[in-house]
Amino acid sequence: MNNLFRSAARCLRSGSAVCVPRQTDGRSQWASVRLLCSAVDLQKNLGEMVKKDKVVVFMKGTPAQPMCGFSNAVVQILRMHGVDNYAAYNVLEDQDLRQGVKDFSNWPTIPQVYFNGEFVGGCDILLQMHQNGDLVEELKKLGIRSAVLDAEKESK
Amino acid sequence: MISAPMTEASRTSAQSLRSDSITAFDMSVTADHIRDRLIKELAAVHVEVEDTSPNRCAASFKVLVVSPQFENKPLLQRHRMVNTCLAEELKEIHAFEQKTLTPEQWKKQNSQ
Structure with missing residues (x-):
């Protein structure tokens, strides 16, 4: 008591x-x-x-074994940019976390990506940021040089 | 789009999630219902709703929303507007993809 x-x-x-x-x-x-x-x-x-952590991802499964196509997409995009050092939390292991992170960001779906403590978005937003070049810029703000830049240089 | 390799584990989880969502599925969540709502509440001038359920995690939709209300708003804010508009529906939907464009962006994309 x-x-x-x-x-x-x-x-x-x-x-x-x-x-x-x-x-x-x-x-x-x-x-x-x-x-x-x-x-x-x-x-x-x-x-x-x-x-x-600079980059935090709440996802279904782990980066080594994503359990959903959308979480996998986020992992692949980050990998393409050479971002390997990020904190990934598996919401399938913790139902309270699964709901709690949705309440925290007021965002209804998983995966969720955070840069420097700030909510960036889910899979769609990260994918569009990847496509329009914003992701390279946002990573730069975090002091992370995107591997995409090196790949571009090599192909020139 | 990056395609996800379906591991044995993810297949199993997709199946179990799908059966969960069927029991909880509200029959009013249809592509037409989503389209109507977006047109009414976000003054969308063009909406495409695709049911992407079969090969994805579970009952899922992919939407393209074209609305003048998105003008001068960052992507995150646009997506939040759609999420708010479909808050009730999203409780029943397992997976949801969205693309949000202004009429101008939509025109530009079509002319390419």
Whole structure:
């Protein structure tokens, strides 16, 4: 019980209005407070996760084994630009993360790509940025030289 | 478009996702329904909706939306407008691809 109390207090401190106790029977009330707390914590963690690495991808599967064509496309585009060093989170391993990241970015689909903590878009947007040259520029802002530039040089 | 090699694992996951979405599938989500909504709410002057379900992850659509409302808006914002417009439908759809063009961009693309 003590533990529950602490987590509830933590939740209330974080200023979330939805945690205000409601007139329900005691047990379900505590359960919902706990649930909300973990959701609030996840959102906070996501804020840190997307900032921890220059390039962050939330995807289905892993870069070595993508489990969806769209996630695979993102992996292939990044590979083409020589971006190998990025944080990839597999949402299929964590249902809370799968929903949580959608809430975090207010974006309904996976994969999701972040540069320097900022939401870039999903597969369609990354693909169009790849096609129109914006991706090279955005990577440059991150201090990453796109491998596409070297490939172009070689073919000249 | 980059084609995805279908591994055994991804096939299995695609199958299980597909069966999930059929039980949850709202019959009102059709290509026509999506088209109507985009024309009504985003004043789209041209809409193409393609049902891409069979070989993809699950019930999925690919849309091309041409609307004057996209003018002077970055890609991310345009896509968010479409997502908001189809928020209800997207809950039922597993996969969704979109391309958003202004009438001017659309004309230019067609003349190429």
